[in-house]
Amino acid sequence: MSEIKAPKGTRDIFAPEVHKWQYLEAAIHAYYRKFLYQEIRTPIFEHSELFSRGIGSETEVVQKEMYTFRDKADRSLTLRPENTASVVRAAIENNLFEIMAPLRFYYIGPMFRYDKPQKGRYRQFQQFGIEVFADDSPQVDAEVIFAAVDFLKKVGIVQLQLDLNSVGCPQCRPAYLQLLRQAAHAEEKRLCPDCQRKIAGNPLRIFDCKQPGCADASRAFPLIGDHLCGECRDHFAAVREALSWMNVPFHLEPRLVRGLDYYTKTAFEVTSGQLGAQNALLGGGRYNSLIRELGGPDMAGIGFAAGMERIILHLERLAAPQPRILFVAYQDPQWLAHAVQLAQALREEGYPVAVDYQGRNLKKQFKKADRLAAAFTLVLAEDEVRSGTVSVKDMASQEQSKIPLKDLNAWLKKNY
């Protein structure tokens, strides 16, 4: 038993689970290519300031959950808790906005949050996501949402719910927040201490609270949907219409708030009923001020991020791909050289091939072949070597035949 264990909230992934990861990653690459997204890989740590400015210094993520450290030159660095800020930073830094608009990126990679681990929640976790810059049309919102929901369906997740809201923009949100604060102040005594603090900070979060007093009080609070400016209202209506073109059912959730401050207008979240407490599979929205706030041009942006661990949990029933392999066995160690060479030749043809170098007798080797779920076991002994053949046993049907080595390839092509 090892003394040193993986740090809290981290884990090792290996077979058979790793097959699901490979499947999911391949699916992401293939799917988002269809929408002309380009992969972008950014560093897993950034200057801490990127996240406090980008995500919002008042957010829970920035205040409590960041892995921040100082390097040897006393720079404050942070393991990325999400990737949108990094992608924006990279686009600004590399002048990617100059290339071609709209810009479309997708990413896959580890994120880090100092959270208490739980089902579907780790300190190092894997997200994939997409970002579209320089396109403020509501149809893009709808396309991004479609590309989120449709992908989840394509990988076999059935029970999901799409919650949709508009959280307004710098034109209309400040006035609404004033109204909300007033309403909250009036009911302050019914609110829990946590929510009383939220009044000054981010009163939208009061809607999230499940304390009976807070939930009761907040039911009467004004909703952002009734206080959107003309532009936001029109945009939101157009998003909903475009979603109907695309046959994407959604649930309007006027209290939906996202945890990162940069969202404007469209905000959405996909949840699953099968996940327990950590039921958010994916969340995203529009962030039309973020690029400017991080020092770039005044440019629109929208995207989402999805939690891959949570998707993997839904893939539990996915049949693990049975690797069909070939097993080369030898009757006596004196034929080992022939076995090795046969294995090489077969791998050259693309087959996964196993040889057990310490196989003492054929029985043991067959047992091993069985364990490895070999499709065929190829046996070499004096007979075969002398006649330039190999005995090939179909492990399922138990049929065995002697195949001349020169015909083996053709035979395998037919029977493998």
Next chain:
RNA sequence: GUGAGUGUAGCUCAAUGGUAGAGUAUCAGACUGUGGAUCUGACCGCUGCGGGUUCAAGUCCCGUCACUCACCCCA
């Protein structure tokens, strides 16, 4: 950050406070040209860690760490 539950062999789990066990996996043999079954044997443990109570602790108590679940937050 708050609360609850659980930590015993690689894995799944036993053990009224009284010698740490079984199944499974692994290895070997029965069986030196053929797998899945069966039988026999071997290997496998600072009972998470540190204290305490006791003649005696896997078991009771305290602490700690880890995992799990919920709150919270979020993906």
